[in-house]
Amino acid sequence: MPELPEVEITRRHLAQALIGRRIETVSVTHPRTARFNASPEEVEARLEGREVAAVARQGKFIVIRLDDGHIMVAHLGMSGRFTVEEPGDDPESHTHFKATLDDGAQVRFIDPRTFGFVSAVDEDELADSGVGRLGPDAWLDPPSPEELREMLSGRTAPIKALLLDQAIVAGLGNIYADEALHSAGVHPLSPGGVLTVEQAETLLSSISEVLANAIESGGTTLDDLAYLLPDGRAGENLSNLGVYGREGEPCEVCGTVIEKIVVRARSTHFCPNCQAPST
């Protein structure tokens, strides 16, 4: 599933293909691909003829600034993937967006489950696009341990659920939330508010480390192949995972069998020894 590392790798790929290029023609062919009160036709009209100024990432959102102030906003959802191809190549199935550039390349968005989107908003609408609800970026702008503890103070929800809340810290998804909690030795059901400042510090270090390793190894490609590197290869971070998808297997740190529970309708993997509940 694309989370911050996979989105960051995608951002770099798109930046290389798009910055300084003029978008010549755009085709949005799935009604759910355009969002935020923009129809597919409006997205096409807002993008065509524009030159790309910048390609940024906020949490799991890709934010592309255009020369007329409009902003292309994209999210990979669960199964979204961008490719850069020659226009003649046969688009693979579930291609919902195509943009042909002035250098002849074509940027495509493929998304079988349509949880992702590619849309276009103006500056005023950006705050209402989902980007406006994001907390600090988990990788570029992580909070200090004191700030994190402040955000979690009084919260009774499980820390796992709070790590998935993009308004607290933006970018973590189900895989890296589980990995960070394991690395930090924090039980996923610990109420957010009981974290000590030391635990917050450890957790933030673990988040940075887990994300940096994932970016460096090309992201996590699961068996469903929903995420692939720009060149079509699988990312190699699967072998770095300590708990996600490893229920029933021994923990590589201590040998205890990894357990899987459900927290807020999300599968949650942890080592009951490394992540013993805080008394």
Next chain:
DNA sequence: AACGATCCCTGTTGGC
């Protein structure tokens, strides 16, 4: 306000 449940969607998987 905070929290938990539900929904969206489709390719894959597991059980009978």
Next chain:
DNA sequence: TGCCAACAGGGATCGT
């Protein structure tokens, strides 16, 4: 073997 229910989850929304 074949079919179908269950499962996967990011984010919005709704009820409590």
